[in-house]
Amino acid sequence: MAVNRSREEWKTYANVFDKFTINLLRKLSAQGYFEELESSIAMGKEANVFTASTKDDKKVIVKIYRLENCNFNKMLTYLKQDPRYINMRKNRRDIIFNWVQREYRNLLLAREVIKVPTPIAFKNNIIVMELIGDPIAPELRKAIPENPQAFLDQTLKNIKLLWDKGLVHGDLSAFNILNDSEYPVFIDFSQGTTTQSYDSKELLARDLKNLNSFFSKVDCSFDVKKEYEKVLK
Numbered sequence: 001m002a003v004n005r006s007r008e009e010w011k012t013y014a015n016v017f018d019k020f021t022i023n024l025l026r027k028l029s030a031q032g033y034f035e036e037l038e039s040s041i042a043m044g045k046e047a048n049v050f051t052a053s054t055k056d057d058k059k060v061i062v063k064i065y066r067l068e069n070c071n072f073n074k075m076l077t078y079l080k081q082d083p084r085y086i087n088m089r090k091n092r093r094d095i096i097f098n099w100v101q102r103e104y105r106n107l108l109l110a111r112e113v114i115k116v117p118t119p120i121a122f123k124n125n126i127i128v129m130e131l132i133g134d135p136i137a138p139e140l141r142k143a144i145p146e147n148p149q150a151f152l153d154q155t156l157k158n159i160k161l162l163w164d165k166g167l168v169h170g171d172l173s174a175f176n177i178l179n180d181s182e183y184p185v186f187i188d189f190s191q192g193t194t195t196q197s198y199d200s201k202e203l204l205a206r207d208l209k210n211l212n213s214f215f216s217k218v219d220c221s222f223d224v225k226k227e228y229e230k231v232l233k
Contacts, residue, residue, distance in 0.1 A: 035077040065125040106189035141174035148218040172207035
């Protein structure tokens with residue numbers, strides 16, 4: 001079990017993460033959230049995403065925000081628009097930790113109305129969540145639906161359901177939607193914000209434009225303005 005792994009074994013991650021993050025991974029492992037990291041499935045600009053095994057032979061996702069090369073100025077720009085984080089402290093680590101907390105909170109809210117990875121735990125710069133699919137569901141950009149129109153219709157419905165729940169994704173694209181057996185699953189909610197945020201309508205419009213840009217390539221374009229107005233009703 002990972003909780004019993006030696007310090008030498010945990011040094012495997014030393015070329016990827018700082019000491020703070022490695023110690024945090026050990027703590028989360030000791031608390032039973034996962035046994036050990038397994039495969040790297042994504043390396044974004046700000047975070048690394050791994051599958052991890054659990055003690056009951058299941059798998060979860062462990063998303064780790066890098067502390068040293070995150071664009072915390074960009075994070076702060078988005079967080080300042082969110083009324084939930086108006087009074088947060090503005091040092092580098094607190095910005096990153098609030099960014100992770102926001103993703104966790106957004107997932108908890110979103111899962112009440114649409115299909116998203118269930119958030120399991122978060123601590124500082126790490127979030128543990130459900131793995132979608134068996135095998136893992138691919139990103140939409142890598143797995144065009146057999147019925148693109150039906151997939152698009154459900155995706156637009158999800159956007160409306162989120163808005164009515166008080167949330168906008170804010171970074172929706174073919175990278176951040178999984179095709180789980182022909183059903184859309186939204187992921188990467190760190191830029192998600194409440195509909196009360198100053199920039200919520202701007203983010204909604206951007207989400208719809210990004211979506212239309214992708215689906216127009218498979219002959220499923222839609223009227224962005226019409227869908228925007230429909231969501232706001």
